[in-house]
Amino acid sequence: MRAIQMVDLKAQYHKIKAEVDAAVLGVLESCAFINGPHVGRFAQALAQYQDAKHVIPCANGTDALQIAMMALGLEPGDEVITPSFTYIATTEVIALLRLTPVFVDVDPKTFCIDPAAIEKAITPKTKAIVPVHLYGQAADMEAIMDIARRHNLFVIEDNAQAIGCDIYYADGSVRKTGSIGTVGTTSFFPSKNLGGYGDGGAMVTNDDAVADTLRMVANHGQKVRYYHDIVGCNSRLDTIQAAILEIKLAHLNDYIDARRRVADYYDQAFAGLPGVTTPFRSEKSRHVFHQYTLILEGVDRNGLHDYLATLNIPSMIYYPVPAHRQQMFAAFGSSEQHLPVTDWLTERVISLPIHTEMDDEQLQHITSSVRNYLTK
Numbered sequence: 001m002r003a004i005q006m007v008d009l010k011a012q013y014h015k016i017k018a019e020v021d022a023a024v025l026g027v028l029e030s031c032a033f034i035n036g037p038h039v040g041r042f043a044q045a046l047a048q049y050q051d052a053k054h055v056i057p058c059a060n061g062t063d064a065l066q067i068a069m070m071a072l073g074l075e076p077g078d079e080v081i082t083p084s085f086t087y088i089a090t091t092e093v094i095a096l097l098r099l100t101p102v103f104v105d106v107d108p109k110t111f112c113i114d115p116a117a118i119e120k121a122i123t124p125k126t127k128a129i130v131p132v133h134l135y136g137q138a139a140d141m142e143a144i145m146d147i148a149r150r151h152n153l154f155v156i157e158d159n160a161q162a163i164g165c166d167i168y169y170a171d172g173s174v175r176k177t178g179s180i181g182t183v184g185t186t187s188f189f190p191s192k193n194l195g196g197y198g199d200g201g202a203m204v205t206n207d208d209a210v211a212d213t214l215r216m217v218a219n220h221g222q223k224v225r226y227y228h229d230i231v232g233c234n235s236r237l238d239t240i241q242a243a244i245l246e247i248k249l250a251h252l253n254d255y256i257d258a259r260r261r262v263a264d265y266y267d268q269a270f271a272g273l274p275g276v277t278t279p280f281r282s283e284k285s286r287h288v289f290h291q292y293t294l295i296l297e298g299v300d301r302n303g304l305h306d307y308l309a310t311l312n313i314p315s316m317i318y319y320p321v322p323a324h325r326q327q328m329f330a331a332f333g334s335s336e337q338h339l340p341v342t343d344w345l346t347e348r349v350i351s352l353p354i355h356t357e358m359d360d361e362q363l364q365h366i367t368s369s370v371r372n373y374l375t376k
């Protein structure tokens with residue numbers, strides 16, 4: 001059996017190697033390393049994929065969040081509502097910009113921010129909501145956009161884990177996560193569903209003025225070279241990464257299908273297992289399974305992790321400490337906050353290997369091992 005990994009980047013690369021190698025060598029030959037033609041072409045292709053007006057590439061997904069918050073003119077002391085149950089980047093940039101993170105709880109089914117909790121957390125200082133489409137599952141954007149409209153708030157969708165996820169609206173229309181809020185941000189970190197071979201990120205928006213400002217902030221606050229109107233930063237998508245991402249974007253829908261096939265296999269294998277909740281399948285969106293995450297009740301979760309490791313099956317706890325309990329935020333006193341669903345999930349989630357290159361032999365080994373542990 002091929003070794004099981006959380007993500008198998010090498011096997012995926014080998015399937016597109018000829019095309020990728022030629023593209024990378026082409027960039028080397030052209031020496032157009034910074035803002036070469038691939039960058040604009042990829043941005044256009046991604047905008048088309050997202051069905052959005054503007055895509056502004058940048059250096060990574062964390063920068064994308066930071067640039068979005070800077071471009072929307074958020075100022076020190078402004079409150080930004082965010083889930084605590086997320087990767088640290090989402091909440092870290094809020095504090096970095098001296099904004100105030102207001103951590104709220106998540107929905108135990110979707111793992112995403114709970115709209116009712118957002119509503120309760122709004123104060124006169126609230127300026128923005130940052131929903132995270134966690135593990136590839138969409139947050140409830142219909143409810144979130146409704147709250148944002150009523151309270152005049154910006155929405156920055158952290159779409160680092162859910163690129164390609166469709167949301168189905170009641171009127172029959174379909175929209176991609178990341179193209180619904182004021183700005184959507186994403187990451188091309190190698191293990192993400194659309195991953196480059198290094199760092200990368202992008203911002204998505206349908207607002208022309210916001211797009212202009214995002215571009216300026218990412219480029220030292222300038223529109224005209226050497227004339228700097230606002231304080232910005234330097235955040236670019238590398239041309240080599242853009243060339244690779246251009247190729248991989250054409251495969252993204254197939255990659256999502258491959259991930260969903262793995263999720264279906266797991267769902268069937270774990271159906272009815274006592275103590276196990278498989279990922280929620282919403283009728284309102286199409287999960288893209290960046291992670292396949294189980295909730296275990298009355299089961300020694302860390303014991304399962306260790307048992308699988310002895311069988312050479314990796315598994316991960318995303319995330320072992322929620323943001324509101326991180327030392328980083330001690331000054332906000334957030335660890336005193338009562339986020340029962342977040343704390344409950346933190347103790348019970350476990351993510352199994354899921355990627356585009358898994359075969360049935362590997363899946364059989366993983367599922368029978370999990371079943372063995374749970375029924376022993």
Ligand SMILES: *Cc1c(COP(=O)(O)O)cnc(C)c1O
Pocket residue numbers: 060061062063086087089090132158160161186187188189199200201
């Ligand atoms: C990966 C990730 C980021 C940050 O992306 P980088 O490219 O690593 O900076 C932000 N938010 C979430 C939810 C992520 O998973």
